[in-house]
Amino acid sequence: xxxxxxxxxxxxxxxxxxxxxxxxxxxxxxxxxxxxxxxxxxxxxxxxxxxxxxxxxxxxxxxxxxxxxxxxxxxxxxxxxxxxxxxxxxxxxxxxxxxxxxxxxxxxxxxxxxxxxxxxxxxxxxxxxxxxxxxxxxxxxxxxxxxxxxxxxxxxxxxxxxxxxxxxxxxxxxxxxxxxxxxxxxxxxxxxxxxxxxxxxxxxxxxxxxxxxxxxxxxxxxxxxxxxxxxxxxxxxxxxxxxxxxxxxxxxxxxxxxxxxxxxxxxxxxxxxxxx
Amino acid sequence: xxxxxxxxxxxxxxxxxxxxxxxxxxxxxxxxxxxxxxxxxxxxxxxxxxxxxxxxxxxxxxxxxxxxxxxxxxxxxxxxxxxxxxxxxxxxxxxxxxxxxxxxxxxxxxxxxxxxxxxxxxxxxxxxxxxxxxxxxxxxxxxxxxxxxxxxxxxxxxxxxxxxxxxxxxxxxxxxxxxxxxxxxxxxxxxxxxxxxxxxxxxxxxxxxxxxxxxxxxxxxxxxxxxxxxxxxxxxxxxxxxxxxxxxxxxxxxxxxxxxxxxxxxxxxxxxxxxxxxxxxxxxxxxxxxxxxxxxxxxxxxxxxxxxxxxxxxxxxxxxxxxxxxxxxxxxxxxxxxxxx
Ligand code: SF4
Ligand code: SF4
Ligand code: FES
Numbered sequence: 001x002x003x004x005x006x007x008x009x010x011x012x013x014x015x016x017x018x019x020x021x022x023x024x025x026x027x028x029x030x031x032x033x034x035x036x037x038x039x040x041x042x043x044x045x046x047x048x049x050x051x052x053x054x055x056x057x058x059x060x061x062x063x064x065x066x067x068x069x070x071x072x073x074x075x076x077x078x079x080x081x082x083x084x085x086x087x088x089x090x091x092x093x094x095x096x097x098x099x100x101x102x103x104x105x106x107x108x109x110x111x112x113x114x115x116x117x118x119x120x121x122x123x124x125x126x127x128x129x130x131x132x133x134x135x136x137x138x139x140x141x142x143x144x145x146x147x148x149x150x151x152x153x154x155x156x157x158x159x160x161x162x163x164x165x166x167x168x169x170x171x172x173x174x175x176x177x178x179x180x181x182x183x184x185x186x187x188x189x190x191x192x193x194x195x196x197x198x199x200x201x202x203x204x205x206x207x208x209x210x211x212x213x214x215x216x217x218x219x220x221x222x223x224x225x226x227x228x229x230x231x232x233x234x235x236x237x238x239x240x241x242x243x244x245x246x247x248x249x250x251x252x253x254x255x256x257x258x259x260x261x262x263x264x265x266x267x268x269x270x271x272x273x274x275x276x
Numbered sequence: 277x278x279x280x281x282x283x284x285x286x287x288x289x290x291x292x293x294x295x296x297x298x299x300x301x302x303x304x305x306x307x308x309x310x311x312x313x314x315x316x317x318x319x320x321x322x323x324x325x326x327x328x329x330x331x332x333x334x335x336x337x338x339x340x341x342x343x344x345x346x347x348x349x350x351x352x353x354x355x356x357x358x359x360x361x362x363x364x365x366x367x368x369x370x371x372x373x374x375x376x377x378x379x380x381x382x383x384x385x386x387x388x389x390x391x392x393x394x395x396x397x398x399x400x401x402x403x404x405x406x407x408x409x410x411x412x413x414x415x416x417x418x419x420x421x422x423x424x425x426x427x428x429x430x431x432x433x434x435x436x437x438x439x440x441x442x443x444x445x446x447x448x449x450x451x452x453x454x455x456x457x458x459x460x461x462x463x464x465x466x467x468x469x470x471x472x473x474x475x476x477x478x479x480x481x482x483x484x485x486x487x488x489x490x491x492x493x494x495x496x497x498x499x500x501x502x503x504x505x506x507x508x509x510x511x512x513x514x515x516x517x518x519x520x521x522x523x524x525x526x527x528x529x530x531x532x533x534x535x536x537x538x539x540x541x542x543x544x545x546x547x548x549x550x551x552x553x554x555x556x557x558x559x560x561x562x563x564x565x566x567x568x569x570x571x572x573x574x575x576x577x578x579x580x581x582x583x584x585x586x587x588x589x590x591x592x593x594x595x596x597x598x599x600x601x602x603x604x605x606x607x608x609x610x611x612x613x614x615x616x617x
Contacts (some may be wrong), residue, residue: 046363049536
């Protein structure tokens, strides 16, 4: 990273595949002109030429250096254009930015990962990284929630995880319309956190999802007597420069782009607007 | 320290033009603005007070192209380096904040860096103060004490020159014959002027009941509620002038122009007072109300920077007081925050 001459310049990158995940979510597989690596939890800025850029946390396995995947929900001007991209289009990327998940710290410990909504994207990359060190983890638990079965991101892959040995997985949706659409839990994601078989005074919990979901999960974990310093949240802020200069992503004394976007709960809990 | 007669100062500045673009304050309609030095003119005001525009404008430009197409390197900015003459103590404090933002940690800003590394700063003592000057409430004196290459104390027919860096020393060496020895009378004149200006600023502080810097600590945390900030923000029209005119405000927006064949990324000054400043793409806005954004502006200056840099990001220059169409007065807000007013 240190040899980037101009932190605002982008690397030319080819769209090699576009996967439609749900009606509002697509995954782009991107091949940068030069090898590109990131640590799980770090984010990139993706530029649509002439339109602008937006921050995304890759959803692919950080072990791959030729291609990265970003999973993107259509929510605004830039993401609208991103959804119109086709195979072989050129885009630009910058990064990676931010500090990522402290994987080393998790080794030898029990780790609970909770993902919700489009928050699954970064969580998938994290899970790949955790699978890679699974022999060094005491236990790995995954809990996933979504509004309904149709919008469940990476559904097939996650269902695959439920059959994986040594992995404790539960999936839930808020609501099912048609019987037979869904063979797993129904209810808010907080309702599938009660049965965690981990030592709550020592286990780590990683929460990634919409602010409201993170707020309630954090509350839940604290009720379950997880330690504040063992909770990791990934904060969605208006990241622009990615390098702690433009001022857009401040949370208290931190910049989400530089000191986050993954934060230990106790370091940011005193800021009133973290859930906004 | 040396003495430099006025006509010799003019020659030195003329000589500096060979290697620098020399900017110097000039008075227009009773206000000082920076202008390119020319040895044909002699209407400059090196002393007096800070100029209208903040010095950041020279280094972190209001609008600048920062990337082009897929070019990895910063396009070379091969203009002559800058020499700024007549920067005031409060201007130099502004650099402290901007340097921290743009030069520290792993990603330094290549545009700011190239301008700043090669610049020559010839600061000057203030010879008067505006009614809005309150630098002394923020730990400064109205004359530069450090962070300059050369500092000038303008006297009646010349100036005293203090050397602050090797670069400054080189300037003196290269023009050795023009510099003279300092007399006791010169020194006394300088002290007299400095005393007079300090009294002026102190009187400002007393008249406007501006709190001491030490009492600002944690004040925003203690007054975080809308009950305090709503009345403060009541008249604000969200113009952003307070941000753009501020020597310490550094926030910017990146935006792209062109199309897939030819694109340019521009960096423009941004304002945290504007509604969408912190809004995320999904629509959530952590600071939807104007009073929250006003509070944020104070938080950044008086909480954030003290924590990360150890100084308040306010220089006491008073520019925002003059610029605000809603007459929101930082001195008064600070007074009320500390229970002083
Ligand atoms: S605030 Fe102080 S240093 Fe700045 S112009 Fe006024 S008197 Fe001079
Ligand atoms: S200059 Fe005054 S009116 Fe304009 S944004 Fe700042 S506080 Fe509001
Ligand atoms: S994105 Fe610019 S400061 Fe964080």
